[in-house]
Amino acid sequence: MDCLLEECLDISTVMDSSSNYKKWLNLPTPILIDASKVVRVDTAGIQALASLFATARAADSNIQLINATDTLLEGISILGLSDLFEIH
Template sequence: MNCLLPESLDISTVLDTTTLYQEWLAGSGSIELNAEKVVRVDAAGLQLLSCLFISAKENHRDIYLLKPTETLTDGIQTLGLCDVFERTTSVGE
């Protein structure tokens, strides 16, 4: 399943994004998250995204973060979440 992350992964979008993530988890097969449009991120947004990755792994679903922006990768590194997002490709891959 190919999914596009919203431009903002922050506290203002957490409620809407939670519903979206639940729909993605309800599907089948691998989840490929295109993150090339993410321009704003905060701890709440990364916490929710981390929960999506952890939930997918607990349910034996492959999940990948594709083309994360520098803003997103900086946030992931700052919060020490690199292990959660182990299946990540660089911008342009």
């Protein structure tokens, strides 16, 4: 099932995003997180997304980040989280 991230993943959207992420954890796997619209990120936004992935993996759920924008990929890389999102 595809889940679409918002354009903005920053501190101003963390609360709303986290609510969506909790719902997504209950979806059948694989959970595909479509990041094609992301144009703005900050550490808080990436941390919330990282928490989603860590929680899903701890529950043995198949979760994947797809269509990630360069902006998101750069933020993930700078924070050293590429392994968590399995970005190659």
